[in-house]
Amino acid sequence: MSMHCTVLPSTPADDQYFQGFSARLFGHFIEGAREKAGLTVGRAAWLSEICPEAWTSMEAGDLLPTTREEFELIVAALDMEWPTMAEVVLLCSNAWGIH
Numbered sequence: 001m002s003m004h005c006t007v008l009p010s011t012p013a014d015d016q017y018f019q020g021f022s023a024r025l026f027g028h029f030i031e032g033a034r035e036k037a038g039l040t041v042g043r044a045a046w047l048s049e050i051c052p053e054a055w056t057s058m059e060a061g062d063l064l065p066t067t068r069e070e071f072e073l074i075v076a077a078l079d080m081e082w083p084t085m086a087e088v089v090l091l092c093s094n095a096w097g098i099h
Helices: 012-036 041-048 052-060 068-077 082-091
Strands: none
Touching: 012 052, 012 082, 041 052, 041 068, 068 082
């Protein structure tokens, strides 16, 4: 038996749901990377030149980096490899509205 699948068009509500889900997924990744690096929120924020409130919002998925410079500062603060961050951004691309 063969099954044919059709991709249904997404609705604005679907897009918003997946964008929020992807942003929270990105935030969880950042939180895990910070914890793995043994950093407090305050220390990670200081190292990345981001205020602690913004870092907390990023980990919650409420705030996303938008420039290469922001990403580079986060990568450096977390002592992470650039390709790792690139893979995470690709995985969570819906967070930035990229389909």
